[in-house]
Amino acid sequence: MVIAQDPAPAALLQPLLHGEAPAQRRALAKAITLLESTRPDHRRQADALLNALLPHTGRAWRLGISGVPGVGKSTFIEALGLHLIGLGHRVAVLAVDPSSSVSGGSILGDKTRMEKLSTHERAFIRPSPSGGNLGGVAARTREAMLVCEAAGYDVVIVETVGVGQSETAVADMTDMFCVLQLPNAGDDLQAIKKGIMELADLIVINKADLDPDAATRAQAQITSALRLLGLHGGAHGEPGAWMPRVLQLSALQAQGIEAFWQAVQEYRALQEASGRLTQRRQRQARAWMWERIDAGLREAFAHHPAVRERLPALTAEVLAGRVVASAAARELLACFGVGWIDGPSLPTNQERPPPC
């Protein structure tokens, strides 16, 4: 059985690639709605559309932006987006928010929070796909990013509030990952979310105008922590590798936006020259394929009648310490029709990437 053989919907393909602003924008919104649909026929059309668009993608710069609520993400993205439009770019803003409700209305990418940018004809803002798990939400956003690129948006910003693993998901679909931080508000150091330092290519201390001294202290502290974690180069950096930086700015005052974009351009030039951009995107595409395969396997497993029948009791036995977890796993795999014993006698899957 081979899927994705449907023809790409011509009614969308032509205006997306060649349409004028209003028609293209309508086609863009429709295409993203199509790929968010869970109807199998829609999904086949969406796959065909994506494969047809793929040759026209990849020329945009993909920028991930993360930060806790209140850090000023929307203000920052509006200021950055308007600056980029002034430089001649077209800017798309997407979001990954697995917590958004099925009824829509994600707080992310909310047009009312980016008033000037959302009404600009050279910008396109789309809230997070709603419902489903993080993997599904992230997959839909990746696909929407490709559609935006094919429509000629040359900067795609993907934002997230960082619920659960969503920062990793956004870092894994973008060329550069930026974390917004608040300047230190008091004596206590501001805690940075677990694991986030390792993901960040750029750390931005926003609202630096409110307390310049605190912002400077935070900058020094974070720089020092990056160095301790071996993320700031020194003797530990690979030659030619980017050293994560810490910048201060004020999005509200539109101060520091130029310096931010300058740092992004430096990073981009370095990544392109070293071949790391291509490597990163290939690694992301391969990992994305396997992530979707894993998700599909898990769903099929969880919906298998024999597994569903046995799973609750066996899970309870494992939690109560009456059955060893690995023996329970083998029994459930047998229910699914897979007889499996891990060991060196089995060939390993050479196609599979190492965990990132």
Add this chain to the structure above:
Amino acid sequence: MVIAQDPAPAALLQPLLHGEAPAQRRALAKAITLLESTRPDHRRQADALLNALLPHTGRAWRLGISGVPGVGKSTFIEALGLHLIGLGHRVAVLAVDPSSSVSGGSILGDKTRMEKLSTHERAFIRPSPSGGNLGGVAARTREAMLVCEAAGYDVVIVETVGVGQSETAVADMTDMFCVLQLPNAGDDLQAIKKGIMELADLIVINKADLDPDAATRAQAQITSALRLLGLHGGAHGEPGAWMPRVLQLSALQAQGIEAFWQAVQEYRALQEASGRLTQRRQRQARAWMWERIDAGLREAFAHHPAVRERLPALTAEVLAGRVVASAAARELLACFGVGWIDGPSLPTNQERPPPC
């Protein structure tokens, strides 16, 4: 099909649970060899043995130890082990080293490196299972840990050099995870491995006698980084939660071993009183079961004839940017006989734990 119905091998069960030192030790070594076997009949016997031993497990303290080569892990474990034997404990030392060759001879748990401990009748040292992937090696070590516990070892130390994801694997099978660091050797700050700070319950600066000032500086720097990362409590810690600590010691001089064990005891008391120890072990058991299920599903997928035939070409298409990764995943899942579209209309698997 239900597996693990074989009777537990009585020839091993009795001496393991009730045998005198030399007979028990032989049975222990044989049992671990049995569960490292990849023969299906051995595996069924091993599952039966493990399930029979399970009621006798869980009373040991499971201590994970990590550190780069040269940090002095063996010296530290020997000093700690002898101290614990002096306190009346029985100590087992296991290892997770996915890089160890199939021919055996892991550098970890090497008896020649722990001369006094390895010859002590109240200690049992076993090198890492060799060959296979990390998941398989970790599963065998978890199982070996259970066998040691059933045989009455009340402190089980699991060590790793920290190749790839092996630190996460060890943290996920132990009650407490300790990282050994060297004191700062020069002007340059010592880099800590990516992601390791989030795993550590205790950070030990070994060889503090060589340069006490450097050790004290390193202690202050790491403590400060832990605070910045929100791992050191302050305003960010949960009430009653353990705050990761940084200790200095010299394993070679046997200085600081008592203070180390004191910190371990404090952690243990806190975890037991708050119910976090039970929660951690239940979370580990559930995650272990699902990790083994995932590994089995991936192996079955990778060995499926239709998948094997289509995978190389489709991977090449994805890497070349001619097929969208999510569409390729759907096509490969269809080859495997799984038709799947991710979306909110599918019920989610309630039994599955969130990623740790």
